[in-house]
Amino acid sequence: MIFLELVLQNFGPYAGRQVINLDPRSAENPRPIILLGGMNGGGKTTLMDSIRLALYGQRAQCSTRGNLSYADFLTQCVNSKANPTEKTRIELLFEHIEDDKPIKYRIVRTWEKNPKDGKDALGILGDDDTWPVDSLVNIWDDYIENLLPLGISNLFLFDGEQVKELAEQETPPQIVIEAIRGLLGLELADRLAVDLEILVNRKRKEIADTKDLADLEEIEQRLIEQQEDYQVIEAKLAICRNQIEELEIVQREALDKFVSEGGKIAAERNQLEQQQKEKNTAAENIRQSMCELAADVLPLALITNLVSQVQAQGAKEFRYHQIQLARDVLLERDKRLLQWLSELKITSEQVDKIQSFLADDADNLYTGYSQAEVPWLLADEESLSQLDNVRYHLQNAKASAKQQVSNLKNIEEELIVLARQMQTAAEPEAYQKLRNAVEEAQNQVALAKANYETTRRILAELTDSIEQTKKELKEYTDKNIDTKNREHIITSAAKVQETLKVFREKLTLRKLNKLEEEVKNCFLYLLHKSDLVYRIAIDTKTFALSLFDFDGKPVPKHRLSAGEKQLLAIAFLWGLAKVSGLRLPVAIDTPLGRLDSSHRQNLVEKYFPSASHQVILLSTDTEIGKKEVETLRENEAIAHEYLLKYNSTTRQTTIQPGYFW
Numbered sequence: 001m002i003f004l005e006l007v008l009q010n011f012g013p014y015a016g017r018q019v020i021n022l023d024p025r026s027a028e029n030p031r032p033i034i035l036l037g038g039m040n041g042g043g044k045t046t047l048m049d050s051i052r053l054a055l056y057g058q059r060a061q062c063s064t065r066g067n068l069s070y071a072d073f074l075t076q077c078v079n080s081k082a083n084p085t086e087k088t089r090i091e092l093l094f095e096h097i098e099d100d101k102p103i104k105y106r107i108v109r110t111w112e113k114n115p116k117d118g119k120d121a122l123g124i125l126g127d128d129d130t131w132p133v134d135s136l137v138n139i140w141d142d143y144i145e146n147l148l149p150l151g152i153s154n155l156f157l158f159d160g161e162q163v164k165e166l167a168e169q170e171t172p173p174q175i176v177i178e179a180i181r182g183l184l185g186l187e188l189a190d191r192l193a194v195d196l197e198i199l200v201n202r203k204r205k206e207i208a209d210t211k212d213l214a215d216l217e218e219i220e221q222r223l224i225e226q227q228e229d230y231q232v233i234e235a236k237l238a239i240c241r242n243q244i245e246e247l248e249i250v251q252r253e254a255l256d257k258f259v260s261e262g263g264k265i266a267a268e269r270n271q272l273e274q275q276q277k278e279k280n281t282a283a284e285n286i287r288q289s290m291c292e293l294a295a296d297v298l299p300l301a302l303i304t305n306l307v308s309q310v311q312a313q314g315a316k317e318f319r320y321h322q323i324q325l326a327r328d329v330l331l332e333r334d335k336r337l338l339q340w341l342s343e344l345k346i347t348s349e350q351v352d353k354i355q356s357f358l359a360d361d362a363d364n365l366y367t368g369y370s371q372a373e374v375p376w377l378l379a380d381e382e383s384l385s386q387l388d389n390v391r392y393h394l395q396n397a398k399a400s401a402k403q404q405v406s407n408l409k410n411i412e413e414e415l416i417v418l419a420r421q422m423q424t425a426a427e428p429e430a431y432q433k434l435r436n437a438v439e440e441a442q443n444q445v446a447l448a449k450a451n452y453e454t455t456r457r458i459l460a461e462l463t464d465s466i467e468q469t470k471k472e473l474k475e476y477t478d479k480n481i482d483t484k485n486r487e488h489i490i491t492s493a494a495k496v497q498e499t500l501k502v503f504r505e506k507l508t509l510r511k512l513n514k515l516e517e518e519v520k521n522c523f524l525y526l527l528h529k530s531d532l533v534y535r536i537a538i539d540t541k542t543f544a545l546s547l548f549d550f551d552g553k554p555v556p557k558h559r560l561s562a563g564e565k566q567l568l569a570i571a572f573l574w575g576l577a578k579v580s581g582l583r584l585p586v587a588i589d590t591p592l593g594r595l596d597s598s599h600r601q602n603l604v605e606k607y608f609p610s611a612s613h614q615v616i617l618l619s620t621d622t623e624i625g626k627k628e629v630e631t632l633r634e635n636e637a638i639a640h641e642y643l644l645k646y647n648s649t650t651r652q653t654t655i656q657p658g659y660f661w
Helices: 044-059 070-077 140-147 160-168 174-183 186-207 210-260 263-267 269-294 298-343 348-368 381-424 428-480 484-526 562-580 597-607 626-634
Strands: 002-011 014-021 033-038 088-098 101-111 121-125 157-159 535-538 545-548 586-589 615-619 638-647 652-657
Touching (some): 002 044, 044 088, 044 101, 160 562, 186 484, 545 562
Parallel strands (some): 157 586
16 A cells, blocks of 8 residues: 555645645655654644544544544634635545555545534545545445554554653553554454354344243343443553553652662661761771881881891991901911921921911901991890891881771771761751652552552452353353254354464464564664664563563663663564554654664664655654755655645645755
């Protein structure tokens, strides 16, 4: 399906007749993107509503309708400056394949202010835009449901707010869930189950007598009431679930504020004060120990060189004293040796040589250790030994002092950190206010969870009651109905229901497995970091997304940035479109939201050109800016560019060729 042309006449801010060529095809190279730029309030959302209105008429889910009746909504859509004699008109020309051939239809809707019968006039024109196809007018709702069902239209015609809502919620909104079920074909199984139940009830009534019929109708009425109650409570349960999610966000914000404004530190004040006291005591003990070191040998560290000189001088004088004593002993020995030699038969010449050698040797020994100065220290051996002990103790004292200085420095730094923490602690009044806010948020969450649990139990009990009523209905049928052929229908229908239940479960799993893989691939394709997510799982009932990393651990959704959440939502919509197998146009209003530059660039380069064979973008100048539009042009992705020029004086919008730049 391709939208070829949109015509607006006196619709919303669009005065007169204005035409937009939406055909993305060209002779040279198909380009998927139709880019329409406009400032906020300039008519972008109105243009998107015109497409929905043309397709679905009274059933259209237009963003500006609200609770208005269809007649009031149509009146509201009439241009304020329009000539009363002119009608408001919307035309949408599209093409699709029918019987393996391309065929074109032009949808024309016209109405005037305060329309008669409260509705518009619908016309369907054929290939040449002249001959009407009256046969389609009466069945148009059914016809368009086969091409682009209303239930899934929001997955192809969506806006930035829808993406934002889908990104922020843990589970998709109910309208998106219904669209997903329709897109995946899951609602067909549900519809078949309901039809089977209607058939069975009809058959029961046909074969029951008067009393049986009354009893049967009473059971059926009870079942209807229980099912209605079930729907009400189920809706209430969904509301409770949403309330819990909203209150948990408030609770996280209160906790973050409690921490950021010093509430947590204020709560730990006593503990911090105790730590501060212990650190001060430890610091004082270190200072006392250092004082004791200073009262001992440690001051000698200031004159280490002098101590070394004294030790060297003492050793030198002690050695000199020892040499003096040794010289006297040697002289005595030499004297005895010479006397002994004189008694031997040795010549006097040889004795003289020996005497000369001994004298020279004694002189050399003394000369080698003689001092240039007179000894002045005069330290004895015991004093020198004590000096060695002092040097040893001094080394130990220096090492101990160095370690204690380091310990004292670390403790003082820790005291500074503790003091800063104490300074950031909230004042008692502010702390109490922050604490009250946290407790209130926690109480609200607890209360909401309690309400949810109560509602869930009621729903479970009602489910059991419904099953019991169905069982009673079945037993009643088994006991009181004898008609074989109708009984066969009822029995077969029960079997079909069971088979259908299994089929629905398997169909859901198969579809969702494929969808999970597509959403993951789309998300990683759009994301600029590929190591964030390894697997994406989709809940079979709520369609909530769960992310897992490469270790199989869950990745909490709140850990994603706002931009990553929006990319995940877009990947979800993109994956759904791929799994559906439908070739439908995609229209996006305000597409980039709060995305940062890198995510925005990924979306511009990767998603927009690949989202579909036709992508209609409605953007402000800040979303798709000069850089982004130049990238799209360079990649030859844009087929047509238009600017929605809004005149604030006349409050009218005109459509001009070109973009902001």
